[in-house]
Amino acid sequence: MSSSSQFGHSRIGRYARQLDAGIGWLRFQGDMEREYALQIDRDERRPAMVGAVFSLAFIILFGISDFVRLPLVARFPDLTADMWGILTSRWVAVLFLLGCLYICHRQGGASRAAPLSVAAVLTLAVSGAVSVCLYKRNHLGHAEFAQLLFVMGAFSPLGLRFRHSIALATGVVVLTFSLRYWLLPAELREQQFNAMLLLTLIFSAVGGYLRERAHREQFLLRGILKEQALRDPLTGLANRRGLDEQLEIIRQQARRENVPVGLLLLDVDFFKRYNDRYGHQAGDLALQRVAACLDAFARRPLDMACRMGGEEFALVLYDCGVTSLKDRADALCPDVQGLCIDHATSDICAFVTVSIGGVLLQPQETAWSALDRADQLLYEAKREGRNRTSVERVLPVAAVA
Incomplete structure (x- = not known):
């Protein structure tokens, strides 16, 4: 589904x-x-x-x-x-x-x-x-x-x-x-x-x-x-609980089919400044538009878009190798920027942007571990200037869930 x-x-x-x-x-x-x-x-x-x-x-x-x-x-x-x-x-x-x-x-x-x-x-x-x-x-x-x-x-x-x-x-x-x-x-x-x-x-x-x-x-x-209970009421995407439940199903299916699963973690750049400048109602509308953009990338039955909380999102991509994961992440950044949501207080762009960290799930890895690795790469993307991606290039030990 x-x-x-x-x-x-x-x-x-x-x-x-x-x-x-x-x-x-x-x-x-x-x-x-x-x-x-x-x-x-x-x-x-x-x-x-x-x-x-x-x-x-x-x-x-x-x-x-x-x-x-x-x-x-x-x-x-x-x-x-x-x-x-x-x-x-x-x-x-x-x-x-x-x-x-x-x-x-x-x-x-x-x-x-x-x-x-x-x-x-x-x-x-x-x-x-x-x-x-x-x-x-x-x-x-x-x-x-x-x-x-x-x-x-x-x-x-x-x-x-x-x-x-x-x-x-x-x-x-x-x-x-x-x-x-x-x-x-x-x-x-x-x-x-x-x-x-x-x-x-x-x-x-x-x-x-x-x-x-x-x-x-x-x-x-x-x-x-x-x-x-499994959905974020603001954006309509899965919430963190929904991600945990669905990710286990995705992992089991990928293990049976011996295919890789990619995970992208996104953060809206300078979102606190956005809320301070435009107000929380405008901030909610901006998050909804970013969520819709992210959801459009979850095109296949076992892909999944999720709001982790605040301005942080996740995207699970089924049967997605390193190259494909990098390509999808690189396409997502300009798509969000292309929404042309004004962000006058951003240090890097006149519009709302996102930073992205991406990994492939390892064999028997828990969701917490995968998210932690993706979070480290997300931090790296922010440290290097934001509005960019940082995707792990290391292949998993085997193509798994």
């Missing part, structure tokens, strides 16, 4: 833009939808596991109760086809859920919350519908309206997004109707139950829609707070 997209000069971040655009269709724009899906999976994986375990216990409990209610022990193995059907539906469901739980446990961090929830709800629905129909066909006591709970369960917070929940709930309704028409004679099919099943689907869907809409809004609000 580029500096412009994540910490860009715009005062409104991508989460705020998405919130302003609305979420009526329960879908975010671009990569944010995938980010939301990953967040859902992380948040709901444990509830999905708990739900699957509960479903397993539920089926086992009713499977055991079958032996008492029917009674099966006294009749075993001379059971009717319907009795064998009830037992088969119970224990096939038990084995299926055990297999799902085992796969989910073995694959650990993989995205398994949604498939596990689908498996649990469908297993309960099919097993329950078969058992109820066979109980009813044999004029035994049954809890037919418990099937309504399976439709409602599709909209539980178990790792499913709304469009998946509505598809699952519709599938449960279709399966229930199909099994009733297959297993029950016409005189035992209650139209009242069919209407209740459809009404349960409609009301559960409305509740599920509202729940996900509220959850998505909370996701965006948390994102806005995080952006604000």
